[in-house]
Amino acid sequence: MRGGEGDTVPVDLVEVDSPDALRPPLHAVAPGDDPSGDPGSPGGSGGDPTPEARAHRRRRRVLLAVGAGVVLALAVTGGVLTALDERRAEARWDALAERGMPLVDLSAPLEEVWRLPGGGWPMATTSEVMVLQTWDQVGGVNVWRAVDTATGEVAWERTEPGDGWCSQWNPQWSDLTSEEAMVAFAFAAAGGGVPDASMLICSSGPGFGGELPAAGEQSTLTVLDVRSGAELASVDLPGALVTFDPVEEDLVAATVTPEGAIQLTRRPLAGGPPVWSTTTEVMAVDDDGYYAGAWPSLYDGTVLLLAPGGGLVEAIDMDTGEPTTAEVELPTASGGWQVLPDGTRVDMSYGDILQEDGVSYVVGDPSVTVTGPDGTERFEAPGGLWSPWYTDGSLPDRILVGSTGDNGTGGSLSALDVVTGDELWTVPMRWSTALVQVDGVAVAGSGYAAGVDLRTGEELWQHRATLSGAVSPVTDGSRVVLPTTDGAVTSLVAREIRSGAETWRVPTLSNIQLLNVVGDGVLVGNDTELVYYR
Incomplete structure (x- = not known):
């Protein structure tokens, strides 16, 4: 001694x-x-x-x-x-x-709290309820159900014709940073101090499907209270709905008119006359009936009408609805971004966007651009940003980029110095996705799960896992839950992040399509059932 x-x-x-x-x-x-x-x-x-x-x-x-x-x-x-x-x-x-990660205690095996038939997809979550949407193919209707997170009891239910969609919203979210907004729209109830969603904005058709609407036809957006299901307002819009975005206490919607033009309207969420409405000269459809108009994008106080190829068609002032002559900075065709603890930002972009039969495609090899906290661009490097869904901010001195080989096979994963762009290490690319990064170790996978030491690129462990469907990270910072199928039995398996050692497992649903942290528990779902564990 x-x-x-x-x-x-x-x-x-x-x-x-x-x-x-x-x-x-x-x-x-x-x-x-x-x-x-x-x-x-x-x-x-x-x-x-x-x-x-x-x-x-x-x-x-x-x-x-x-x-x-x-x-x-x-x-x-x-x-x-x-x-x-x-x-x-x-x-x-x-x-x-x-950093906004929804967490759940995994020190002991999760236990089933409630089970609900019918399946569904979460449209909104709060610390009290989750709103699920299911599609009744026979009846041709949408069914929205709000379920009490603690008991699984249905708090309210609403049926609407058509194949509309819903978006959760809270007017306070207008002041969120991009990182906080990601938390809010990732159904992370109260994650990172972000307030719960307070309302649900749902479309009930007619949505634009290729045919021009009839004269006088309108689309309807219904604003609901998330917790009670009470209808707060019903907003009528001229024409067939293309898309909508809430902004503070209002919403901006784009519709196609019977003449084939794009109409932009800003209306209060509480109903009432429009704040402004303008019809652009952009035609909505091509000769084959595919949507060829400009997609509205809300960016820095401006409604940008962007062509399918990414170019600017028109810029509308968000407050007045008038065309703006101010210099407009176009957003890049982003394939992802990451903000490091010191404010350094990494953006991934592609070379071009092409459109074919009404569908847009990104083409060309991706690249990343690193910008320092002072807004100075440091360097650009080839490759796609390889970043876990959530990270604790460990190893802030490096970024990870991946590249594919010929014909989409092979490729490599490299760590680059975040200041100089110098290569720190390179290994063959074996993992298509990364779930979470803790203490410099990423849990990643490609049909299986692995622990990857981001200091060296070494694979620390590997285990079979079912990483298909909407499987999001479930962790407490020490362990991670991975769905695993052995034979006919699917289980939720908790593993130590650094060692991969199994700490517990519980049987669960087969053919998992949904795995998400909701409140202080975990929601698992497939086509026919939902199970909530805590």
């Missing part, structure tokens, strides 16, 4: 044949004897020992003291390590929570 600087303890090493050699001699302690068993002590029973005997006893006492100290140190250290592990686990939890 080593003491503080300059502290030394002379210790004689003694060779012994057995541990018993370090024990004091066994003898009865007579009255007046020293109970230490040292016959050379005053009043002892052994008289004056030889110098060799005295040295042996000194060595014996030193070794016994050292042994006791080691035992005591191990006992104390064991407690310290346990407390240290707990503090590290709390730090991992806090780091992910601060």
Whole structure:
């Protein structure tokens, strides 16, 4: 053992044949004897020992003291390590929570809380209810159900004809950063301090499907209270609905007119007359009936009408509805982005966007652009951004980019210095997706799950997992839950992020299409059922 600087303890090493050699001699302690068993002590029973005997006893006492100290140190250290592990686990939890990660306690096996037939897809979640949408193919209607997260009881239900869609919203979200907005729209109830959704905005047709609407035809948007299902407003829009976006207390919607033009309208969510409405000269459809008009995009206080190829057709002031002559910065054709803890931003973009039969495609190899916190571009590098859905901010000195080989096979994964762009390591690309990054380790997969050390690119562990459907990260910062199918049995399996060791498993639904953290539990679903675990 080593003491503080300059502290030394002379210790004689003694060779012994057995541990018993370090024990004091066994003898009865007579009255007046020293109970230490040292016959050379005053009043002892052994008289004056030889110098060799005295040295042996000194060595014996030193070794016994050292042994006791080691035992005591191990006992104390064991407690310290346990407390240290707990503090590290709390730090991992806090780091992910601060960056908006929805977390759930995985220290013990999850238990089923409720089960609901009918399946469904979450359209909105709050800390109290989740709103699910199912499509009744026979009746040709949408069914929206709000389910109490704690009990699984249906709080309200609404049926609407057509194949519309819903978007959750809270007017306070207008002030969110892009990172916070990602949390809000990822159904992370109260994640990262983001307020719950307060309303649901649902379209009920007619949506634009290629045919121009009849004269006088209107689309309807219904605004519902998320918790009660009460109708807050019904907003009518001229023509066939293309898309809509909520903005503060209003919404901006694009519709196709009977003449084939694009009409933009800004209306209050609470109903009432429009704030403004304008008809553009952009034609909506081509000769084959495919949508060829400009898609509206809300960007920095402006409604941008972007052509399918990404070029600007027209820019409309968000407040007035008038064309703006101010210089407009066009957003890039982004394939993803990442913001590092110091404010450094990484954006991935593609070379071109092409359109064929009404469908837009990104073409060309992707590249990443790294911009420092001061807005200065540092470098551009070929490759696609390889970033976990959620990260604790560990290893902020590097970014990860992936490239594909010829014919989409092969390829590599590289770590680049975030300041200089220098390559830190490169390994063959074996993982198509990454779920979560904690302490420099990413849980990734491609038909299986693996732990990847992002310091070196080394694969630390690999296990079979079912990573299909809408499987989102389920973690507490120390463990991650992965659905795994063995034979005919599918289970939720919790594994340590760093070692991959299994800590528990529970049977669950087969053919999982949905795995998501909702509130303080986990929602699992397939075509026919939903199960909530906590």
